[in-house]
Amino acid sequence: MASEESVGTGGRSTEPVGTWFDPEDYGGLDDTAPSATVIVDLLRDMVAPASVVDVGCGPGVFAAEWIRRGVHDVVGMDGAPVAGVYRAPASTFRVVDLSEPVDEGRRFDLATCLEVAEHLPPESEGTLVASLVDLAPVVAFSAAPPGQGGHGHVNERWPAHWANLFAAHGYHQVDVVRGLLVDREDVAWYYRTNLVVFADADHVGRILDWADAAAVPDPHQLAFQRGIRSGLVERGWRELVGAVVRKARRRVGTTRAGGAIRRLRPDSSR
Numbered sequence: 187m188a189s190e191e192s193v194g195t196g197g198r199s200t201e202p203v204g205t206w207f208d209p210e211d212y213g214g215l216d217d218t219a220p221s222a223t224v225i226v227d228l229l230r231d232m233v234a235p236a237s238v239v240d241v242g243c244g245p246g247v248f249a250a251e252w253i254r255r256g257v258h259d260v261v262g263m264d265g266a267p268v269a270g271v272y273r274a275p276a277s278t279f280r281v282v283d284l285s286e287p288v289d290e291g292r293r294f295d296l297a298t299c300l301e302v303a304e305h306l307p308p309e310s311e312g313t314l315v316a317s318l319v320d321l322a323p324v325v326a327f328s329a330a331p332p333g334q335g336g337h338g339h340v341n342e343r344w345p346a347h348w349a350n351l352f353a354a355h356g357y358h359q360v361d362v363v364r365g366l367l368v369d370r371e372d373v374a375w376y377y378r379t380n381l382v383v384f385a386d387a388d389h390v391g392r393i394l395d396w397a398d399a400a401a402v403p404d405p406h407q408l409a410f411q412r413g414i415r416s417g418l419v420e421r422g423w424r425e426l427v428g429a430v431v432r433k434a435r436r437r438v439g440t441t442r443a444g445g446a447i448r449r450l451r452p453d454s455s456r
């Protein structure tokens with residue numbers, strides 16, 4: 187069992203429950219379709235997978251999008267109650283408890299695990315990462331950092347924490363998605379801020395080549411350039427000199443040379 191939370195909120199039951207969602211927990215999460223369109227497109231371009239497993243798939247929006255984009259060897263994994271809201275073909279759904287090792291008996295070209303890890307208690311995080319690396323050589327992974335907040339978040343961690351856990355399996359973190367998502371307002375903000383890729387030694391080089399060829403920018407550099415430097419860098423010299431002169435005039439307290447003289451000789455104006 188994934189956690190020892192009690193069912194409901196008023197102490198109505200002491201039955202332990204899993205950390206998976208109930209159908210009514212999804213609410214706005216159903217609205218991830220525009221995000222799925224963009225992210226599936228991007229990952230398809232990067233990895234060209236023939237098979238994909240979505241771990242903690244929720245309502246199967248991403249699984250359905252992979253199928254729509256021609257990748258039919260798709261599996262979605264989540265807790266049993268989620269079957270009721272799963273929108274991809276039911277045959278592609280697997281009931282799992284991610285606090286236990288997942289044994290699907292095969293590997294996939296790509297695993298995705300989006301906004302799931304923070305829902306498992308810290309003692310299950312190693313099990314989750316071990317399952318993911320068992321499932322695929324490339325893992326697209328997004329997890330809430332400290333302070334993100336959200337229903338059932340019990341293990342919000344900075345990216346370095348997950349990078350360490352994946353590194354223990356020989357998987358490298360490559361931050362080659364977030365820069366491409368900076369301007370994608372059709373993608374939910376939590377994927378834009380949290381989504382990174384982990385890849386084993388055989389696949390990381392290919393992904394870096396792809397990122398290089400696609401000139402993938404760094405999201406922090408973009409923020410810095412746009413927010414602070416680009417305004418100055420892109421201005422012409424004439425405009426910059428004009429700005430300095432205007433500033434100097436304001437310091438003197440006037441906008442005209444005559445005014446400056448008046449300040450020096452106050453009586454000359456009368």
Ligand SMILES: C[S@@+](CC[C@H](N)C(=O)[O-])C[C@H]1O[C@@H](n2cnc3c(N)ncnc32)[C@H](O)[C@@H]1O
Nearest residue numbers: 188205206207242243244264265283284300305
């Ligand atoms: C925030 S939702 C994310 C759903 C989907 N990946 C997405 O991005 O829309 C977190 C998902 O993790 C699933 N989950 C949490 N704990 C789980 C567990 N122990 N076993 C299986 N699934 C679990 C929940 O049921 C839920 O669908």
